Amino acid sequence: MPGQPGVAVSAPPAISTQNLTKRYGALCALDSLNLELAAGDVFGFIGPNGAGKSTTMKILAGLLEPSSGSAMVMGKAVAGNGDFVRRQVGYMPDFIGVYEDLKVSEYLEFFASAYAIPRKQRKSTVEQVLELTDLKYKRDALVDSLSRGMTQRLSLARVLIHDPPVLLLDEPASGLDPRARIEIRELLKELQRLGKTILISSHILSELGEFCNKLGIIERGKMIVQGTVEELMDRARAHPIISVTIMGDAERAIGVLKSDGRVDRAELAAPVPGSMPAPGTTTLSVVLHDPDQHHGFLAERLVAGGISIDSIHPEKLKLEDVFLRLTKGMVQ
Numbered sequence: 358m359p360g361q362p363g364v365a366v367s368a369p370p371a372i373s374t375q376n377l378t379k380r381y382g383a384l385c386a387l388d389s390l391n392l393e394l395a396a397g398d399v400f401g402f403i404g405p406n407g408a409g410k411s412t413t414m415k416i417l418a419g420l421l422e423p424s425s426g427s428a429m430v431m432g433k434a435v436a437g438n439g440d441f442v443r444r445q446v447g448y449m450p451d452f453i454g455v456y457e458d459l460k461v462s463e464y465l466e467f468f469a470s471a472y473a474i475p476r477k478q479r480k481s482t483v484e485q486v487l488e489l490t491d492l493k494y495k496r497d498a499l500v501d502s503l504s505r506g507m508t509q510r511l512s513l514a515r516v517l518i519h520d521p522p523v524l525l526l527d528e529p530a531s532g533l534d535p536r537a538r539i540e541i542r543e544l545l546k547e548l549q550r551l552g553k554t555i556l557i558s559s560h561i562l563s564e565l566g567e568f569c570n571k572l573g574i575i576e577r578g579k580m581i582v583q584g585t586v587e588e589l590m591d592r593a594r595a596h597p598i599i600s601v602t603i604m605g606d607a608e609r610a611i612g613v614l615k616s617d618g619r620v621d622r623a624e625l626a627a628p629v630p631g632s633m634p635a636p637g638t639t640t641l642s643v644v645l646h647d648p649d650q651h652h653g654f655l656a657e658r659l660v661a662g663g664i665s666i667d668s669i670h671p672e673k674l675k676l677e678d679v680f681l682r683l684t685k686g687m688v689q
């Protein structure tokens with residue numbers, strides 16, 4: 358029973374959506390999205406342009422009304438609780454807008470006053486977020502004079518002003534050079550350490566895989582796969598790929614492998630960027646029907662078929678491969 362002494366009451370999810378849908382005329386921008394983030398989760402929301410990521414964030418921030426379904430933040434419905442949601446959520450849109458003749462510190466003080474932070478505390482609050490985002494040395498610079506990387510850090514500083522537990526970050530690393538990307542990533546890790554719940558979008562998986570504990574891919578408004586990083590890895594491990602490098606006739610080798618009932622698939626492997634195959638060799642990708650079957654028999658079959666083997670080994674799973682495999686055939 359909630360509230361009874363000695364009985365643990367589980368906290369509501371920090372973010373949850375049920376069948377969240379947004380239509381623009383005939384276009385379904387978001388199609389029955391179900392999402393759940395516990396406090397402290399960092400959810401990587403991956404999808405190409407136009408997939409529905411910004412739409413989701415705007416609805417969660419209370420800036421857009423869904424066509425149907427519901428969204429909750431920190432246990433309360435977004436609809437009808439605007440003030441509560443604005444205090445719980447820091448929403449960083451993909452563009453900051455134009456602020457002519459405004460210094461970095463003035464910009465942040467403006468937002469501090471908008472969030473009704475008492476005048477006495479404003480300066481120290483602004484100093485704290487400048488420190489956290491490593492922008493102290495830019496406090497007197499004009500907002501319009503900042504580089505893209507600094508602008509993104511300032512955008513993050515702005516959403517941290519009222520210290521919200523939930524952050525919605527729309528492509529914070531887009532348009533940044535590699536160094537600025539690393540700086541943003543470090544900053545996000547710091548926010549994760551501070552216990553923030555973060556929904557962060559990107560169209561690049563490798564940007565998010567490293568520090569998110571949950572990931573989801575959205576395409577044309579539909580979530581195709583989602584889960585914890587471990588769950589997704591486990592699902593992909595259920596169908597391990599064995600990399601077989603042979604010398605000689607690849608088509609014949611594929612024929613030999615496919616003639617064995619234990620082999621589910623045998624095909625030419627996709628080329629690995631940046632690596633050159635040894636001359637005269639071809640690498641094949643092989644999937645077995647039974648994931649627990651040892652791959653040793655493949656060598657026997659190839660040798661019996663007169664095919665020379667260079668190497669046989671199970672592929673190491675990278676997160677990118679996992680997603681490619683899990684979304685194969687589903688993404689058009």
Ligand SMILES: Nc1ncnc2c1ncn2[C@@H]1O[C@H](COP(=O)(O)OP(=O)(O)OP(=O)(O)O)[C@@H](O)[C@H]1O
Pocket residue numbers: 381384386404405406407408409410411412413451560
């Ligand atoms: N106000 C609007 N009127 C009509 N269609 C819209 C509107 N806003 C968004 N859309 C459409 O809804 C779909 C989802 O857009 P959304 O901005 O959520 O995608 P996204 O995944 O954030 O893409 P991006 O990476 O480009 O920001 C797109 O097809 C977009 O064109």
